[in-house]
Amino acid sequence: MNCEQVKTELPDFLAGSLNPPAQARVQDHLDACPDCSELAGLWDKLGAIPDELPSPRLRANFHEMLARETAAPKRAPAWIWQAVAAAVIAVMGFAAGRSIPREQSTELRDIRDMLALSLLQQQSASDRLKGISYTYQANKDDAQIRDALLEALNTDSSVDVRLAAVDALRRMSAQQGISDSLERPQSPLVQIALIDAVVELNETKSVAVLQKLQAASDVDELVKQRARQALGQLRSKGTL
């Protein structure tokens, strides 16, 4: 085999896609020809240049773009919700001045829940954050609020909203939802918050996910570290 013949074989040889006899023929030529063997050496060196990851900003920009491009155009204008918020605050202020009978307090809570759910649907991230803060006054076992928070956690375009949703869900002890969310692709910041929540809630079902996270190749290094640490913490708490 001469250099001319190697020309068409070498790329396959380098890609490892030749059959064994052909692979051996090219190898024989490389052993005898410093010129071609230098090319093979360079190919190896190309492969040794380390990889790097993009900054977290890229993911945030992507989700912002996706939310913008897929935003539903049929949401009520923000001023309507601001008016509702003003009315509710007025009612709450009025009620705060008196001792509230039990039925009235439930009614108030319903209005607050409704407001929280509506705000969570708003286009502006600050409105949705406001919605999350209203959920703190809801019952800890309100399924509708919990579902709305889980939806925010898993689909909201803003990292701030997703982080706030983790905190709110933690208060509601929504182990299952938090643990499920850990399996989805998320921003590293949110993943770390989720791991913190899992540890706090002693969620043993997440062990498999944590193990997967610490071993995955496409997961942020900090997240891996935190997952490792979390497994240790769950172990020392005696949950494992």
Next chain:
Amino acid sequence: MNAVRGGDERKLALLFERHHAKVYRYFLRMTGNRQWSEDLVQEVFYRMLKYRETYRPEHGFTTWMYRIARNAHIDQMRKRKWEVAMEEDWDGPARAAQSLDDQQELEFVRLALLRLPPEKRELLVLSRYQGLKYEQIAELLECEPGTVKVRVFRAMQALREVFFELTGRKAS
């Protein structure tokens, strides 16, 4: 991608998680600039959404994705021609286990790759780093697989020349 084409646009987030790092590295090796590369990745996923109708499953997702990536890069190069060239800032993070000599050698290889003409650089990037088979590259470049192999060989020869120029070494 089938789901995205069928109207479930939010599934694009899954494709993003699976492929964005790879696409980023393609651009980083092509442009040598991190900011440009991130902008281009964003552009690729935006175009995927915008042109989702053009996706044909029988042609494979990878080839379609790289076709979009190449076009985005070509458009960007046209646009940037009129701007002051942005400096390359990809400085290739060193691996702790490498000796200083090895690091220096790899640095020269990396610089040589960036100095190659774009069409040669692209062939090496696609075949060496992006893990594309010669058949896939041939489909992307609309030529025969045999032609791709010959071009890869020539690109390697060109890389060696630039590498020797940079290191001051002579070809054997």
